[in-house]
Amino acid sequence: MLSVLIACAPKKAFEDAIYIENITVIDPLDGTKEGQTVVIKEGKIHKIAPSAELKLSSDNTIIDGTGKFLMPGLWDAHVHFAYMEEIAPRMFDLFMLYGITSVRDTGGRIELVTDYKQQSLNNPTKAPRVKIAGPLLDGMPNVYDGSDPGHPPLSVGLKTVEDVNNKIDELNEAGVDLLKAYEMLTPDQFVAVMKKAKELGLKVTGHVPLSMDVISASNGGLNSMEHLRNVELSCASNAEELLAQRRKMLENDKDLSGSELRSSMHEAQRETAVNNFSEEKAKEVIETLARNRTWQIPTLALNTLRAELFMRQPWWSESIQYLPDTTASRWQSIVDRMAGSEVPAFQQTYAAWMFKMVGQMHEAGVEFMAGTDTPIGFQTPGISLHNELVMLVKAGFTPLGAIKSATYNPAFYFGMQDELGSVKEGMWADLLILNADPLKDIENTRQIDAVIKQGEYYNQEALDKIRERLR
Numbered sequence: 001m002l003s004v005l006i007a008c009a010p011k012k013a014f015e016d017a018i019y020i021e022n023i024t025v026i027d028p029l030d031g032t033k034e035g036q037t038v039v040i041k042e043g044k045i046h047k048i049a050p051s052a053e054l055k056l057s058s059d060n061t062i063i064d065g066t067g068k069f070l071m072p073g074l075w076d077a078h079v080h081f082a083y084m085e086e087i088a089p090r091m092f093d094l095f096m097l098y099g100i101t102s103v104r105d106t107g108g109r110i111e112l113v114t115d116y117k118q119q120s121l122n123n124p125t126k127a128p129r130v131k132i133a134g135p136l137l138d139g140m141p142n143v144y145d146g147s148d149p150g151h152p153p154l155s156v157g158l159k160t161v162e163d164v165n166n167k168i169d170e171l172n173e174a175g176v177d178l179l180k181a182y183e184m185l186t187p188d189q190f191v192a193v194m195k196k197a198k199e200l201g202l203k204v205t206g207h208v209p210l211s212m213d214v215i216s217a218s219n220g221g222l223n224s225m226e227h228l229r230n231v232e233l234s235c236a237s238n239a240e241e242l243l244a245q246r247r248k249m250l251e252n253d254k255d256l257s258g259s260e261l262r263s264s265m266h267e268a269q270r271e272t273a274v275n276n277f278s279e280e281k282a283k284e285v286i287e288t289l290a291r292n293r294t295w296q297i298p299t300l301a302l303n304t305l306r307a308e309l310f311m312r313q314p315w316w317s318e319s320i321q322y323l324p325d326t327t328a329s330r331w332q333s334i335v336d337r338m339a340g341s342e343v344p345a346f347q348q349t350y351a352a353w354m355f356k357m358v359g360q361m362h363e364a365g366v367e368f369m370a371g372t373d374t375p376i377g378f379q380t381p382g383i384s385l386h387n388e389l390v391m392l393v394k395a396g397f398t399p400l401g402a403i404k405s406a407t408y409n410p411a412f413y414f415g416m417q418d419e420l421g422s423v424k425e426g427m428w429a430d431l432l433i434l435n436a437d438p439l440k441d442i443e444n445t446r447q448i449d450a451v452i453k454q455g456e457y458y459n460q461e462a463l464d465k466i467r468e469r470l471r
């Protein structure tokens, strides 16, 4: 093969290519290969071969990869461009800076998220790939109705099944990549979302509606679930009783806003449900999720925020300097207050429950994607995904498993596994070069030497330029 290559492909064939020499390749499926030369040309991985076998031409840009590690660029599978308008314009740069080369936006005004998607398509070497869900499809009253800063208008409130069908047609025409079902949908509306999505060939992610249980949502065709939301309610020994109670609350508490109603229901039931955790019920739920391939995006750092307080780590303080001053100081003062007060006992229990559930699901073959919910929950875009990987390892993933959940898995979810998500010839060159082995310590994914986006090579100097722009 190699001799053929040398004989038939003189140096002209590799002109303008980037050669990364003598690097350790980390592929999420195949694991590690040392001493490789990776040739990048026209935005793609052109060739991978042992460095000892591949002859280089003096015309090429040659990068010494000795002691370094090459892995696929990362995905953050749960972001919101529309959540904080002051942060949104910096998100592309922050993602690129930290090697996040693809993102999945899980809810926001259609005009805004379409605009970000289009900007990304126009600048494929400067911005992460963007997949969008459009607004959350919610029932009435809708949770993210714009009533307060904590609940900006990320959702549409749909009154009827007909509303659901019309809205999905509209979003499909606007070019969404998936749909997101939300907590106030009625069971009839949920069924309508699934039916319409199937007709149009769209995936549906979401939160299990409060009027339903996890098993029927998964059996009904929900493709993925965010935050393990409302899973605890279906894993309680008294799950049926809790469901009946919720349906009553939805019926009776009509004068509350969507966010108040949802919070009141979580407050009324979450702690009880976790305290009544049933291994038997959980087993049934987990088996259903595995069988139906209902993917999980557990946003562990977000869900365990109060107990773990990741914001006390040095990387967090460093990261907020890239945010607008007003945001950074607002976040810092809330975090200081939080750090100075006692952690509510239930938050420790809930965090332990989260880690345990994610570990059990992973072991049972449920599929995962790494996602953060940035910029919600003090999660600085970009770096937060690296922290999420640490959380997944804490829940029982191997470092390679955690990396797979942020590379190959999201690519597979979108049917792009032949283009993205692993280090193979013919794939888009969305890559990350690290100075230390992430398989030895998952914290090493942030030891970034260079980021490559669709063939464009960002060395430290280029990354410094992004840092300067952000400051």
Ligand SMILES: [Zn+2]
Binding pocket: 078, 079, 080, 106, 107, 373
């Ligand atoms: Zn979210």
